[in-house]
Amino acid sequence: MNSVxxxxxxxxxxxxxxxxxxxxxxxxxxxxxxxxxxxxxIIMGSKKFTESYxxxxxxxxxxxxxxxxxxxxxxxxxxxxxxxxxxxxxxDAYPEYTGTIAQEILKIDHELSxxxxxxxxxxxxxxxxxxxxxxxxxxxxxxxGEAQRLGVRTISxxxxxxxxxxGLTHEFLDxxxxxxxxxxxYALPQQNVVGIDHALGYSALANGSIDVKDAYSTDAKIGQxxxxxxxxxxxxxxxxxxxxxxxxxxxADAIAALRRLEGTLDExxxxxxxxxxxxxxxxxxxxNLYFQGSIGSKNAVGESFPHKLARWTLRHLQLAGFSLxxxxxxxxxxxxxxxxxxxxxxxxxxxxxVMQTIPSLALLALLVPLPFFGISARTAIxxxxxxxxxxxxxxxxxxxxxxxxxLRESAVALGLSPVxxxxxxxxxxxxxxxxxxxxxxxVINIGTxxxxxxxxAGGLGEPILSGLNLNDHVTILQGAIPAAVLALLVQWLFDxxxxxxxxxxxxx
Amino acid sequence: xxxxxxxxxVSKRYADAPALHxxxxxxxxxxxTVLIGPSGCGKSTLxxxxxxxxxxxxxxxxxxxxxITPDNIDVLRRRIGYVIQEGGLFPHLTSRANVxxxxxxxxxxxxxxxxxxxxxxxxxxxxxxxxxxxxxxLSGGQRQRVSLMRALMLSPELLLxxxxxxxxxxxxxxxxxxxxxxxxxxxxxxxLFVTHDLAEAIYFGDEIVLMNEGRVVxxxxxxxxREKPADPFVSEFINAQRGVGxx
Numbered sequence: 216m217n218s219v220x221x222x223x224x225x226x227x228x229x230x231x232x233x234x235x236x237x238x239x240x241x242x243x244x245x246x247x248x249x250x251x252x253x254x255x256x257i258i259m260g261s262k263k264f265t266e267s268y269x270x271x272x273x274x275x276x277x278x279x280x281x282x283x284x285x286x287x288x289x290x291x292x293x294x295x296x297x298x299x300x301x302x303x304x305x306x307d308a309y310p311e312y313t314g315t316i317a318q319e320i321l322k323i324d325h326e327l328s329x330x331x332x333x334x335x336x337x338x339x340x341x342x343x344x345x346x347x348x349x350x351x352x353x354x355x356x357x358x359x360g361e362a363q364r365l366g367v368r369t370i371s372x373x374x375x376x377x378x379x380x381x382g383l384t385h386e387f388l389d390x391x392x393x394x395x396x397x398x399x400x401y402a403l404p405q406q407n408v409v410g411i412d413h414a415l416g417y418s419a420l421a422n423g424s425i426d427v428k429d430a431y432s433t434d435a436k437i438g439q440x441x442x443x444x445x446x447x448x449x450x451x452x453x454x455x456x457x458x459x460x461x462x463x464x465x466x467a468d469a470i471a472a473l474r475r476l477e478g479t480l481d482e483x484x485x486x487x488x489x490x491x492x493x494x495x496x497x498x499x500x501x502x503n504l505y506f507q508g509s510i511g512s513k514n515a516v517g518e519s520f521p522h523k524l525a526r527w528t529l530r531h532l533q534l535a536g537f538s539l540x541x542x543x544x545x546x547x548x549x550x551x552x553x554x555x556x557x558x559x560x561x562x563x564x565x566x567x568x569v570m571q572t573i574p575s576l577a578l579l580a581l582l583v584p585l586p587f588f589g590i591s592a593r594t595a596i597x598x599x600x601x602x603x604x605x606x607x608x609x610x611x612x613x614x615x616x617x618x619x620x621x622l623r624e625s626a627v628a629l630g631l632s633p634v635x636x637x638x639x640x641x642x643x644x645x646x647x648x649x650x651x652x653x654x655x656x657x658v659i660n661i662g663t664x665x666x667x668x669x670x671x672a673g674g675l676g677e678p679i680l681s682g683l684n685l686n687d688h689v690t691i692l693q694g695a696i697p698a699a700v701l702a703l704l705v706q707w708l709f710d711x712x713x714x715x716x717x718x719x720x721x722x723x
Numbered sequence: 724x725x726x727x728x729x730x731x732x733v734s735k736r737y738a739d740a741p742a743l744h745x746x747x748x749x750x751x752x753x754x755x756t757v758l759i760g761p762s763g764c765g766k767s768t769l770x771x772x773x774x775x776x777x778x779x780x781x782x783x784x785x786x787x788x789x790x791i792t793p794d795n796i797d798v799l800r801r802r803i804g805y806v807i808q809e810g811g812l813f814p815h816l817t818s819r820a821n822v823x824x825x826x827x828x829x830x831x832x833x834x835x836x837x838x839x840x841x842x843x844x845x846x847x848x849x850x851x852x853x854x855x856x857x858x859x860x861l862s863g864g865q866r867q868r869v870s871l872m873r874a875l876m877l878s879p880e881l882l883l884x885x886x887x888x889x890x891x892x893x894x895x896x897x898x899x900x901x902x903x904x905x906x907x908x909x910x911x912x913x914x915l916f917v918t919h920d921l922a923e924a925i926y927f928g929d930e931i932v933l934m935n936e937g938r939v940v941x942x943x944x945x946x947x948x949r950e951k952p953a954d955p956f957v958s959e960f961i962n963a964q965r966g967v968g969x970x
Contacts, residue, residue, distance in 0.1 A: 619809075621807055621809050621811055622811060622813060624771075624776050624807075624811070625805070625807065625811030625812075625813075626813070627775075627776060627800075628774045628775075628776060628800060628803075628805040628811075629800065629805070629824060629825050629873075630797045630798070630800030630801045630825060630828075631824070631825065631828065632797065632828075635828065639824075640813055643815045644813070644814065644815055646815075718815035718816075719815075719857065720813075720814050720815045720816060720817065720857035720858065720859065721814055721815050723857055723859050723860060
């Protein structure tokens, strides 16, 4: 990258080329901030539903009270994502359920004893605590009034009502012990089955757009929404005892601290903690109920909103900024090559085009299993980078191609070398188009970066996601509004940059 | 009298249509040679071959005794000035920056460039007050003057002009014709001038080269063309232009 020689901006305004270094600096600030992250705390993970958040928070608090630095990555995703993160070392421990371990992780379709499970996990370098004290199995729930009207108390009774609409979480739809075998065991006739987010499913159930949904038996929503859990009269669902899984390599005092939680949470208590979490939208506070008598300790105090907002926003800017920087660094040279046409040029434009047609969520999901990526900010940045490539490559290529042939030939006829022609004539002439490509890319990135929260990379997607899980609009807006404002600010910033970076002769 | 540029059996095809049949031509030093002919006769192709924008399919082009090759073309281009109909000025650079573009690259000193710039302003009758302006802020005639200054900046041995006045309105065109003729005379400049206008060719040309369908039909003074036409096409071309109001 060229640096700007101060004398070049002198009186005669001679080669007024765009100054990439200004842009570079702008984007480097957040990158440096990432690099200065803290040492090596124990990383707790959790799945994206209330109980998992609360358990993760209890574990974090327990570790910290034992003098062990710990962080909690909330709501990173489903079972497979957490399991891979645990094996890949991106998290050190997370709450899990014995039934899920047997069915989803070990892929064994009969019930296993705790020792069998523990032995099997040992081969992966993963340890398991004893049960925490409650069984959170799956259940099918209905509106109490509807169930009473139809006289449905058991899952078997659903056979008589094929017209009932079923809304299930995507995980339950796909699980080995999920909908498909359940339907077979009970010979359920319902055809109208849709996949729906867990929290949104409760709204759908309440407003009558679905009649039956899956739930966890300790889910506080069951009582709150006046729902009934149907009896599993054929004993289909295995036991789901809550435990913590941890990496066997985790420090011994951290393992010991987690083990102190064994057998300390019964079902009633867990339901109460879940209810508290949903009522206050504050997992830290709900977790505190577990530590009765010690409320008010320093670690227990929830983060203030401005502080959280600053953290989300900074992280958001880091994700969007760093990925944009990569898109610019790779996109402009690729655009230059693409502008020359030929098989290579078409190939580049085609690749960038395909990248953008992949839904961003799918792109994230595709990157997660790859060795270098996993559950991390790296994955989010890589996905955003690929996503932001097309506008920059395409605008660089078209900006260069739009330069009239007579002007290209004039540059050649003057005897300017190819490098000078590119840097001093062609790129400045294409600067408007290139900058507008970067602007498009930046705005897309700010929006798409909200999805990064799905893989635990943080940012303003974090409140949107937990708001979605809790069906809490205020929390959703806490992320959505700042993200929209950020996109507008970025747009405005680039409009300003246009004035600095586009040569004056092209703006008159 | 020696030739500055010598074309020997030079030919060029575009796709499957011949643009220039094997052609021999010499451009004499200190003279103004005008290439004239109808559109598509190959006159611009000939010019573009000399400045190396395209390469010949056969034959050789010598500049000052040296064969033009891809290796030496960039150095030779500094000894050739080139002006096109649209001016070819870069819109993101001021007039001044356009003129000085190449001089900066070859490492001329500030004083030297400034002196030459003012000299050229005087020569081309371009107000130095207008130098900080961008091309869009200039009239068509002013733009061609800047373009000419840029071509003359490094005192080239050869000046190539491809219909430089073609896009100007008649009044501006007349005044620029007059100025150009004075400039060429004062500099004793070797010029290769492409036009399709016979009056302009007669006004400038020491030597007129009439082209048709990719071939040189006749080369000589206007009197030669008029009185000793080499081909019926020559008379036809001259009479057609006379009909449009040639004196």
